[in-house]
Amino acid sequence: xxxxxxxxxxxxxxxxxxxxxxxxxxxxxxxxxxxxxxxxxxxxxxxxxxxxxxxxxxxxxxxxxxxxxxxxxxxxxxxxxxxxxxxxxxxxxxxxxxxxxxxxxxxxxxxxxxxxxxxxxxxxxxxxxxxxxxxxxxxxxxxxxxxxxxxxxxxxxxxxxxxxxxxxxxxxxxxxxxxxxxxxxxxxxxxxxxxxxxxxxxxxxxxxxxxxxxxxxxxxxxxxxxxxxxxxxxxxxxxxxxxxxxxxxxxxxxxxxxxxxxxxxxxxxxxxxxxxxxxxxxxxxxxxxxxxxxxxxxxxxxxxxxxxxxxxxxxxxxxxxxxxxxxxxxxxxxxx
Numbered sequence: 592x593x594x595x596x597x598x599x600x601x602x603x604x605x606x607x608x609x610x611x612x613x614x615x616x617x618x619x620x621x622x623x624x625x626x627x628x629x630x631x632x633x634x635x636x637x638x639x640x641x642x643x644x645x646x647x648x649x650x651x652x653x654x655x656x657x658x659x660x661x662x663x664x665x666x667x668x669x670x671x672x673x674x675x676x677x678x679x680x681x682x683x684x685x686x687x688x689x690x691x692x693x694x695x696x697x698x699x700x701x702x703x704x705x706x707x708x709x710x711x712x713x714x715x716x717x718x719x720x721x722x723x724x725x726x727x728x729x730x731x732x733x734x735x736x737x738x739x740x741x742x743x744x745x746x747x748x749x750x751x752x753x754x755x756x757x758x759x760x761x762x763x764x765x766x767x768x769x770x771x772x773x774x775x776x777x778x779x780x781x782x783x784x785x786x787x788x789x790x791x792x793x794x795x796x797x798x799x800x801x802x803x804x805x806x807x808x809x810x811x812x813x814x815x816x817x818x819x820x821x822x823x824x825x826x827x828x829x830x831x832x833x834x835x836x837x838x839x840x841x842x843x844x845x846x847x848x849x850x851x852x853x854x855x856x857x858x859x860x861x862x863x864x865x866x867x868x869x870x871x872x873x874x875x876x877x878x879x880x881x882x883x884x885x886x887x888x889x890x891x892x893x894x895x896x897x898x899x900x901x902x903x904x905x906x907x908x909x910x911x912x913x914x915x916x917x918x919x920x921x922x923x924x925x926x927x
Contacts, residue, residue, distance in 0.1 A: 640677060644670050644692050648701030655703040667704045670696075674708060678715075686715040686730065693733070702740045709734040723757045725768070732772065735779075744782045751776040767810070770799045774814055781821045793818040797834075809845045809852070812838040816856055819863065828867050835860040849887045854880055858898055865901065870908040877902035 651666035674692045678685035693708035713730035720726050735750035755772040762769050777792030797818050800811040815838040819831035839860055842853040861876030881898035888895050899919070906915040 640673060641692070641695055644673060644704075645695060645699055645701070647673075648696040648699060648704040651704040652701040663703055667707050670704050671707055671711070674711075686712045686719070686726070689715065690730065690733065693737075697737055697740065702737055706734070706737050706741070709737050723761060725758075725761065728754050728757055728761075729768070732775070735775070739775075739779060739782075742782075744779050748776065748779045748783060751779055765799055765803050767803070770796050770803070770814075773799070774817060777821065778817060786821070789821050790818075793821050806837070807841050807844070809842060812841040812845075812856075813852060816852075816859060819859065828863060832860070832863050832867070835863055848879075849883055851887075854883050854887070854894070857883070858894075858901065861898075861901060861905070865905055865908075868908075870905050874902065874905045874909070877905050 647666045647670045651663045651670070654660075654663035654666065670692070674689055677692075678688040681688050689708045689712035693705045693712060696702070696705035696708065709730065713727065713734050716724065716727040716730045731750050732754045735747040735754065738744075738747035738750070751772065755769070755776050758766065758769040758772050773792045773796035777789045777796060780786075780792065781789035793814070797811070797814045800808070800814050804811050815834040819834045819838075822831045822834075835856060839853070839856045842850065842856050846853050848854075857876050857880040861873045861880060864870075864873035864876065877898055881895065881902050884892060884895040884898050903915050903919060906912070906918075
């Protein structure tokens with residue numbers, strides 16, 4: 592989801608006793624070397640399988656979008672068979688194999704096929720390490736994020752609620768994964784129209800992130816942007832503006848001016864000011880968002896077009912029609 596840390600990509604690592612690590616390395620010296628130098632043939636094989644999985648994933652998604660459910664399911668099932676064969680070869684981390692291909696599909700936008708793989712990873716972890724193990728909760732979080740991407744917010748909320756409940760009990764309320772769960776559930780509640788619950792959860796997430804990570808941490812900044820989105824630009828506009836200004840400062844310093852999060856925050860702050868009718872203040876934020884996006888993403892990118900239209904609207908709202916035409920040419924009034 593936008594602004595949100597929708598998918599948890601890393602497993603939480605628990606400390607092993609020193610003697611156990613030494614025993615493993617001593618007993619399996621070749622294993623230690625292989626962990627440092629991946630097998631090139633294995634990487635080539637992984638790429639070939641990924642290509643096949645993505646091709647089937649696209650077919651499944653296209654069929655699903657066209658309400659051709661049977662072909663969509665058939666393509667998805669073929670993916671599951673391919674991934675199962677790979678997982679069986681890597682029995683020590685079969686859930687990781689499912690998760691890896693699920694992420695490939697999810698990042699490509701093929702959410703229908705990715706869902707089945709995310710669910711398989713979750714069930715394997717639940718069976719092997721327990722329903723409430725952090726690995727299992729991470730897998731369930733991934734599944735919920737996939738459902739959010741499909742706009743199945745009620746289903747996603749059910750899973751996020753479980754993840755939040757047990758992460759709080761097992762990891763504690765101040766753990767970074769728990770804070771992210773607060774944000775994920777808050778975002779989902781907002782999409783369900785539960786605005787009061789959403790604001791409460793995001794308020795807690797922002798405050799806990801500031802306390803544990805610091806105000807100038809990029810994750811705190813991204814939560815501020817998400818909270819500003821949920822607060823909106825009307826009665827809570829000043830509070831939203833304050834969070835966006837602080838987030839923009841952090842994201843620019845940490846990620847640089849051309850990072851996607853920084854440019855998105857620029858656009859977001861401009862929108863906040865515009866909807867407060869602070870047109871002259873909004874103008875430079877839209878201008879910088881437009882020029883940076885055009886430089887980084889290209890002039891035909893949808894985000895670049897969004898910033899361009901916002902800048903035109905801010906100029907027109909100030910009556911600066913000649914200025915708008917000087918930058919963009921004729922016909923700019925239609926974009927207001």
